[in-house]
Amino acid sequence: MSIVINLNKAKNIVHDLRRLARAEEFKPYDDVIMKQIPGNDFNVAEQERQKIRDKYSEIQNNIDSAETIEELKEIKNLLDS
Numbered sequence: 044m045s046i047v048i049n050l051n052k053a054k055n056i057v058h059d060l061r062r063l064a065r066a067e068e069f070k071p072y073d074d075v076i077m078k079q080i081p082g083n084d085f086n087v088a089e090q091e092r093q094k095i096r097d098k099y100s101e102i103q104n105n106i107d108s109a110e111t112i113e114e115l116k117e118i119k120n121l122l123d124s
Contacts, residue, residue: 048112057106057115057122064122065099 072095075088102118109115 050109050112050115053112053115054106054109057109057119058103060119060122061099061102061106065095068095 069092072088072092076085076092079085102122105118106115109118
């Protein structure tokens with residue numbers, strides 16, 4: 044008997060991990076934007092947030108286009124590092 048992994052469910056799991064990782068990277072910039080912390084430039088924070096969005100957009104595309112569990116494992120390992 045072999046174990047069969049549902050690729051679509053696995054993709055959903057990796058997407059959840061991607062969202063969590065992105066949220067962690069957003070935190071310091073979210074604080075600057077939400078709390079309007081003096082001495083911190085809103086525009087710089089928003090530029091950094093855009094870099095994060097771009098990074099995770101590419102990861103999202105890689106997850107969506109993954110055709111094997113091994114590809115998803117590689118993406119997950121990148122998220123873990």
